[in-house]
Amino acid sequence: MIVFNPDRCVGCYACQVACKVERGLPAGACGITVLSYESLDGGGERRVHYRALLCHHCADAPCVRICPVRAVTRDKNGIISVASEKCIGCRLCSLSCPHSIPSFNDRQQMTKCNLCIERIEAGLKPACVAGCPVAALEIEAPREISVRKRRGLLRKRCCL
Amino acid sequence: MEGTRVLYFDMERCVGCHACETACKIENNISIGPKWIEVVQHDVLKDDGTWTMKFMPMNCRHCAKAPCIPACPTGAIEQGADRVVLVNSRLCIGCAECLQACPFGAPQFGPGGLMEKCTLCAHRDPEAPTACEQFCPVGAIRSGRPQELSSQKRKQCLFIAAAGVTARSTGEA
Amino acid sequence: MRPEKKERMLILGAGAAGLSAADAIRSVNPDSPVTIVSGEKGLPYARMALPYYISGKIPVKGIFTGMRRDFSGRKIEYIPGDPAVGLDTHRQKVLLRSGLALEYGKLLVATGSVPEYPDMLAGLDAPGICNLWTLKDALQIKRRIEHGGAIAVWGAGFVAFMAAKALAMHGRKVYLICRANRILRRVLDEGAAGLMEHALSEKGVVCLKDTNVEHIGVLKGGKKHIVLDGGRELAVDVLIVALGTRPNTGFLHETPLAGKKGLEVDEYLGTRIPGIYAAGDLALVRDCVTGERIAHALWSAAVREGRGAGLNMAGDRHQCDLSLLMNVIDLGGYGAVSVGHPLLANNTEVYQFADKAGKAYRRLVFQDRRLIGAIIVGRCTDTGFFPALIRGVPELTQARKQKILRFPWNIAPALLGL
Numbered sequence: 001m002i003v004f005n006p007d008r009c010v011g012c013y014a015c016q017v018a019c020k021v022e023r024g025l026p027a028g029a030c031g032i033t034v035l036s037y038e039s040l041d042g043g044g045e046r047r048v049h050y051r052a053l054l055c056h057h058c059a060d061a062p063c064v065r066i067c068p069v070r071a072v073t074r075d076k077n078g079i080i081s082v083a084s085e086k087c088i089g090c091r092l093c094s095l096s097c098p099h100s101i102p103s104f105n106d107r108q109q110m111t112k113c114n115l116c117i118e119r120i121e122a123g124l125k126p127a128c129v130a131g132c133p134v135a136a137l138e139i140e141a142p143r144e145i146s147v148r149k150r151r152g153l154l155r156k157r158c159c160l
Numbered sequence: 161m162e163g164t165r166v167l168y169f170d171m172e173r174c175v176g177c178h179a180c181e182t183a184c185k186i187e188n189n190i191s192i193g194p195k196w197i198e199v200v201q202h203d204v205l206k207d208d209g210t211w212t213m214k215f216m217p218m219n220c221r222h223c224a225k226a227p228c229i230p231a232c233p234t235g236a237i238e239q240g241a242d243r244v245v246l247v248n249s250r251l252c253i254g255c256a257e258c259l260q261a262c263p264f265g266a267p268q269f270g271p272g273g274l275m276e277k278c279t280l281c282a283h284r285d286p287e288a289p290t291a292c293e294q295f296c297p298v299g300a301i302r303s304g305r306p307q308e309l310s311s312q313k314r315k316q317c318l319f320i321a322a323a324g325v326t327a328r329s330t331g332e333a
Numbered sequence: 334m335r336p337e338k339k340e341r342m343l344i345l346g347a348g349a350a351g352l353s354a355a356d357a358i359r360s361v362n363p364d365s366p367v368t369i370v371s372g373e374k375g376l377p378y379a380r381m382a383l384p385y386y387i388s389g390k391i392p393v394k395g396i397f398t399g400m401r402r403d404f405s406g407r408k409i410e411y412i413p414g415d416p417a418v419g420l421d422t423h424r425q426k427v428l429l430r431s432g433l434a435l436e437y438g439k440l441l442v443a444t445g446s447v448p449e450y451p452d453m454l455a456g457l458d459a460p461g462i463c464n465l466w467t468l469k470d471a472l473q474i475k476r477r478i479e480h481g482g483a484i485a486v487w488g489a490g491f492v493a494f495m496a497a498k499a500l501a502m503h504g505r506k507v508y509l510i511c512r513a514n515r516i517l518r519r520v521l522d523e524g525a526a527g528l529m530e531h532a533l534s535e536k537g538v539v540c541l542k543d544t545n546v547e548h549i550g551v552l553k554g555g556k557k558h559i560v561l562d563g564g565r566e567l568a569v570d571v572l573i574v575a576l577g578t579r580p581n582t583g584f585l586h587e588t589p590l591a592g593k594k595g596l597e598v599d600e601y602l603g604t605r606i607p608g609i610y611a612a613g614d615l616a617l618v619r620d621c622v623t624g625e626r627i628a629h630a631l632w633s634a635a636v637r638e639g640r641g642a643g644l645n646m647a648g649d650r651h652q653c654d655l656s657l658l659m660n661v662i663d664l665g666g667y668g669a670v671s672v673g674h675p676l677l678a679n680n681t682e683v684y685q686f687a688d689k690a691g692k693a694y695r696r697l698v699f700q701d702r703r704l705i706g707a708i709i710v711g712r713c714t715d716t717g718f719f720p721a722l723i724r725g726v727p728e729l730t731q732a733r734k735q736k737i738l739r740f741p742w743n744i745a746p747a748l749l750g751l
Contacts, residue, residue, distance in 0.1 A: 092661060095717055100714065108666055142256050142269045148265070154201075
């Protein structure tokens with residue numbers, strides 16, 4: 001899965017551009033969306049935060065479950081993708097996804113992140129990860145994330 | 161919260177034998193892959209130029225203000241009155257948002273891809289030790305209420321000081 | 334290979350609820366014998382996709398939801414074209430029309446609903462007057478309009494709208510006969526309905542509002558002659574009747590389960606007879622906003638309930654009531670979404686937003702510090718956040734509410750940021 005690090009993101013939207021270029025997506029459709037929101041920090045200063053919305057490729061994905069024509073499927077690698085020629089554009093997937101990830105192209109067919117499967121097979125990182133100039137995006141398996149966090153915590157403890 | 165149980169890990173005692181991992185897996189019938197408790201290792205360079213290994217078991221901390229709960233988009237993670245954080249696998253969709261939110265890397269994902277994690281051996285008697293505590297050969301894992309653990313640790317500090325041994329940092333409580 | 338009788342999981346209905354239930358049973362129980370009985374011939378298909386087949390967006394093979402190998406590969410017995418005609422709850426047997434009696438251990442009633450057909454049309458068995466409910470209907474409509482022609486759609490609900498849209502996309506002249514003063518009056522308010530009507534008319538659909546059908550006759554040459562109550566007359570090739578549906582519970586009339594509005598179920602989707610469950614269009618499930626027991630004839634609800642009932646049939650205790658109304662009305666990229674109860678009027682705070690171009694519209698309805706309903710027209714990028722928010726995940730804090738009202742066109746930052 002693609003992990004987003006909000007502390008690193010500077011809001012340049014390079015990931016969105018990279019995604020669109022890689023997949024040739026039209027206006028309105030993108031596999032990753034960066035949202036910005038403001039908050040006040042302790043000293044009353046305004047701070048801008050960023051958050052990337054991207055497909056988690058859920059194990060028991062609501063979009064797969066709800067698709068009435070079985071156009072959204074999960075392959076053996078756990079990647080959830082859509083067969084656009086089967087898609088009727090009923091938008092139930094986008095309503096059932098808790099992060100509203102599925103977006104629609106100009107032919108009213110659902111498009112979504114396919115984890116750049118062709119790039120991964122060629123030994124490359126997904127376009128958004130490769131295109132991020134500040135390494136705010138990383139592709140990592142859940143097990144790796146867990147081990148990284150657990151090790152990091154012990155390291156911090158040992159440096160005290 | 162006084163009445164809630166937590167696990168305390170003594171880094172000075174842990175020898176990295178992974179018995180807790182095995183005990184947890186057997187007790188909770190966990191498949192290959194996920195580790196509800198995991199002993200991690202870190203090599204530290206000492207002042208005299210030699211290396212030493214530090215170990216620490218890591219499980220779910222059952223935080224009072226658990227960040228995984230608001231992160232879960234389906235409301236599948238719940239905290240009971242006893243503060244134990246549990247996941248409802250029927251609501252979980254396996255998106256791993258909880259793992260991204262958790263600072264301890266506690267959420268694990270089984271072969272089905274759904275989240276599973278330490279339940280503090282919820283199926284056991286609330287007063288009985290957890291499986292990891294029971295099978296730790298060196299007593300590095302202790303469960304108890306925070307108040308009890310705190311006084312145990314204070315007593316230990318006094319004991320060490322009284323014995324004339326240089327009190328070393330035993331990690332934070 | 335007839336399965337062990339007493340433990341058989343019998344599912345009546347091969348729609349969204351029935352198939353989801355079969356999937357759920359198989360996900361926890363790979364061996365128990367599962368039988369699906371369908372009242373219609375052929376493979377199961379998605380009713381929802383029929384308008385898209387008519388409009389030509391997908392081929393007919395695209396509407397099927399299960400293939401023979403899906404069933405045989407997972408050891409699910411599929412009996413098509415043999416509707417249930419009776420239920421003996423004492424002997425735990427379901428009687429099918431062919432005379433076959435199936436014993437069951439657990440039974441799921443997911444026979445869905447059937448369309449209303451007005452008495453006025455009873456004697457008039459003319460080809461070209463039909464519902465848009467089954468594949469047979471869709472094939473008939475598609476064949477009749479292949480070379481042009483005009484179509485009247487009687488009704489202005491979801492099915493009527495989808496039918497009108499599909500036919501207009503196909504380049505046909507469509508009249509929508511709407512009894513109320515606006516289309517989709519159960520799910521849209523005046524503002525949203527106005528926008529959708531305008532978008533429909535741009536596609537060539539004529540919306541005749543506040544009007545009803547007074548008489549229907551058949552002209553020479555097979556054209557249908559429709560007299561409306563205003564005196565207006567229409568001559569069309571196809572009349573699609575879409576006046577709503579009722580639960581398909583006819584075969585239960587001799588059992589204590591029978592109810593006019595549907596089958597009452599508890600929070601585990603069990604009926605009052607142990608071992609019998611209900612899901613989908615006919616299950617009276619508690620609504621998550623009003624708490625009222627109501628049958629939601631929705632694909633999304635059927636999938637959710639089917640899964641829940643399947644899990645419970647396989648021995649789980651999964652609470653699966655609190656259904657949520659949600660409708661998506663898509664018109665070639667310009668869509669409207671209605672979630673929850675946006676038209677409820679007691680003790681509600683209503684906020685309405687419209688953009689300058691007059692293309693996008695939002696109505697948010699709050700009650701007791703909860704969001705209870707929303708209508709979203711145009712700009713539909715954040716719709717997925719609404720169902721969860723109405724269900725209370727995440728909780729609607731005062732800060733979140735303020736933020737949503739300040740930036741109503743995308744509620745995602747308000748929910749993720751605070």
